[in-house]
Amino acid sequence: MNFTNCVHLCVDMQRMFAEETDWHVETLAGVLPAIEALTEPHAARTVFTRFVPPERAEDAQGSWQEYYEAWPNMLRERMAPEMVDLVPSLQRFVPPAAVIDKPVYSPWWSGALHQQLQAKGVDTLVITGGETEVCVLSTLMGAIDLGYHVVLPKDAVCSSAAETHAAMLSIYASRFGIQLTACTTQDVLDQWRREG
DSSP states (O other), rough: OOOOOOEEEEOBBBHHHSSSSSTOOOOHHHHHHHHHHHHHGGGEEEEEEEOOOSSSSSSSOOOOHHHHHGGGGTTTTTTTTTOOOOOHHHHHTTTTTTEEESSSOTTTTTTTHHHHHTEEEEEEEEEEOOTTTHHHHHHHHHHTTOOOOOEGGGGEEOOOOOOHHHHHHHHHHHHTTTTTEOOOOOHHHHHHHHHH
């Protein structure tokens, strides 16, 4: 692992997933200490993504309208505005950490994040957050497509579905081994310490 030109990209660690909502991810609290440990020494090299639902279902594009018709309580017109915020223990790192909002699973949808990372010479991404087989999947595959090497601390990603979470971790490790390094949070922290 080489982290010289690395950014920690943390996916959707928001109150609407941490608290009792229709999208509650029970395992989010369990990975939060690992994500805090990765963020603290390199807050300035951390980017948090936030998944931001539309105000109303009719504001969404195409099949996203059907999606939000199935999840009406997660529309912004029904949700308290602060539910889109990062969980408080991560919010404290902003700034210097950056925040990127997105209306879809992928943070690459507009091209802005890739442009910002390329301008800084970033070639490696440590990806954490949730959910392993939804927004993390979209983030990870987009990163690989764009040529980034992905470092995935398996103890720093979470999901509301244990079976597909485990299956996805297995797929990441077995199918993308050249472009992805699956490891632990401690592995990343140890490497950062070695590199100074």
